[in-house]
Amino acid sequence: MSNLTPREIVTELDKYIIGQDAAKRMVAVAMRNRWRRQQLDPELREEIAPKNIIMMGPTGVGKTEIARRLARLAKCPFLKVEATKFTEVGYVGRDVESMIRDLTEIAVNMVRQEETERVRQRAEKNAEERILDLLLPGSVPKTEKNFFQLSTPDQEPPKPRDTETREKFRDMFRRGVLDEREIEVEITSQAPQMGMVGMPGMEDMGMQMQDMLGRMFPNQKKARKMRVRDAYEALIDEEAEKLIDMDKVSDIARERVEQGGIIFIDELDKVAARQDQQGGADVSREGVQRDLLPIVEGCVVNTKHGMVRTDHILFIAAGAFHYSKPSDLIPELQGRFPLREELQALGKEEFYRILTEPKNALTVQYKALLQTEGINVDYTREALEELSEMAQRVNEETENIGARRLYTLMEKILADLSFHAPERSGQTVQIDRSYVQENLGDVVEDRDLSRFIL
Structure with missing residues (x-):
């Protein structure tokens, strides 16, 4: 907390x-x-x-x-x-x-995300070993399970892991040399989700039926061809799921x-x-x-x-x-x-502060959007004061929708510039008081029109 x-x-x-x-x-x-x-x-x-x-x-x-x-x-x-x-x-x-x-x-999703981060290092290690197993087919890791296992007469004994070659591949993988190589990997695919329509007041029964159907159709393995880097990320998620105790997640x-x-x-x-x-x-x-x-x-x-x-x-x-x-x-x-x-209604002073002070102010948003087209937009103080005053006036004469009025006014002011932006790349446009009045004057003055547009 x-x-x-x-x-x-x-x-x-x-x-x-x-x-x-x-x-x-x-x-x-x-x-x-x-x-x-x-x-x-x-x-x-x-x-x-x-x-x-x-x-x-x-x-x-x-x-x-x-x-x-x-x-x-x-x-x-x-x-x-x-x-x-x-x-x-x-x-x-x-x-x-x-x-x-x-x-x-x-809450469950929050805790699961935290647990995933906690076990991520182990999951990355396990995923790396699985990637190396796929890059070096035929080698079997020496574990307690197969160390004493005897092969049948018609079966070849497991090949020992080539440690030197494996370490070379590990180094190449960590340096990103193998990222674009394609491998075939088995990924757990989600079973098809079956939605249940619960009766009003009986949502519990719908959830229980959905869980029961989920157990009847468990997730299955599916072979897919993927790049090594993509396969590594998918295997990290899969290994993390194995390491997370979902009962503990639910309790937390x-x-x-x-x-x-x-x-x-x-x-x-x-x-x-x-x-x-x-x-x-x-x-x-x-x-x-x-x-x-x-x-x-x-x-x-x-x-x-x-x-x-x-x-x-x-x-x-x-x-x-x-x-x-x-x-x-x-x-x-x-x-x-x-x-x-x-909470108090907002006036022109608050509107001006909303346009200039917040980190996510509308002026900052539109400036960044138009910069993607190569246009640099500058706002003068007089323009923002005029815009704030107009927003207050329209709110008083029509419906008072607070700061949301600024969204409509800003869009109206910059509509023409946004439309022609690709042809005006490289220009600097200054938004001053006259620019605001030119684009908003008619609409603000005409009350009937402003009721529909603004």
């Missing part, structure tokens, strides 16, 4: 997300509390439940981006889901317990999910039933909330890797809450999200 301090977490988030300091501080403290809890005695550790968070605010202000960047910092199993994908048991849609199964799969993965898992539930406001409406779709929405409740409160979910407890998984929810409010959620669910933070 990551041991970054709250200040370090906020500093990392600041590299990609402008503003929203209060929300960043809140998630940073929640992350640090995960680490703090692990330092306690096991008896007290079990009593400390995570403080789940709701982030509220209009679209495009950074709610999802905070969660996405948090996932990279967490070094813990992390899953982002949309609440609208789930339905009440009995309706057509995904069961809410599937989010725990998906999180467990993510379950422990990580239970003690450090984080689930980000987006669009929670879409399943909040408004108090002034009764019946219709609101019945299903409230059903989704009631199905979410035991997951958030703490229960045991059956996965194909074993039983997973959800008591100490951290849940971070987000929503615009335009037409509903957190108090429209059922009271039991409200109580499980004690921490709430409202």
